[in-house]
Amino acid sequence: MPEVIAGYRSQSEAEFSFRQMKDTRVVSFSPMHHWTEHNIRVHVFTCVLALQVAHLMRLKARRAGLDLSVRALLDELAGIGETVLLYPADRGRPRAHRMLTDTSPLQDKLSDIFGLQRYAPRR
Numbered sequence: 001m002p003e004v005i006a007g008y009r010s011q012s013e014a015e016f017s018f019r020q021m022k023d024t025r026v027v028s029f030s031p032m033h034h035w036t037e038h039n040i041r042v043h044v045f046t047c048v049l050a051l052q053v054a055h056l057m058r059l060k061a062r063r064a065g066l067d068l069s070v071r072a073l074l075d076e077l078a079g080i081g082e083t084v085l086l087y088p089a090d091r092g093r094p095r096a097h098r099m100l101t102d103t104s105p106l107q108d109k110l111s112d113i114f115g116l117q118r119y120a121p122r123r
Contacts, residue, residue, distance in 0.1 A: 057114070064113045066106070073110070080107050082120045 054070045061068055068076070081101035086094040098120040103111065111117060 061110065061113055064109070066109060066113070076104075076107055076110055077114075079103070080111065080116065 051070075054074060058068065058070050058073050061073060066073075080103055083099055083101055085097045085099070087097065088094050100111070100116065100120045
């Protein structure tokens with residue numbers, strides 16, 4: 001009996017994942033502008049891989065105390081912006097300073113969980 005329940009739950013999770021692949025705000029198969037079998041396979045592989053990464057990120061956030069859906073997690077992360085300030089140099093290329101835009105407390109926690117400060121400091 002436990003095997004039947006586990007099988008039923010995993011079927012439900014698989015169906016939910018396929019529904020997420022149709023959701024344009026999560027990981028979407030569409031639009032697919034490919035005609036060759038190879039390119040379609042690569043597109044599908046990329047979508048499945050992206051969904052798997054999103055679920056792993058959700059799991060990491062949950063372990064850190066944030067219970068968000070994949071869609072909510074991706075929406076919050078999408079709201080974190082980066083600004084690049086360019087300062088003129090005496091010679092050569094201008095200096096670039098990267099920093100994150102203002103964020104909410106939830107976005108701050110996600111930034112800490114995923115170590116975004118190593119890519120763009122706060123100030």
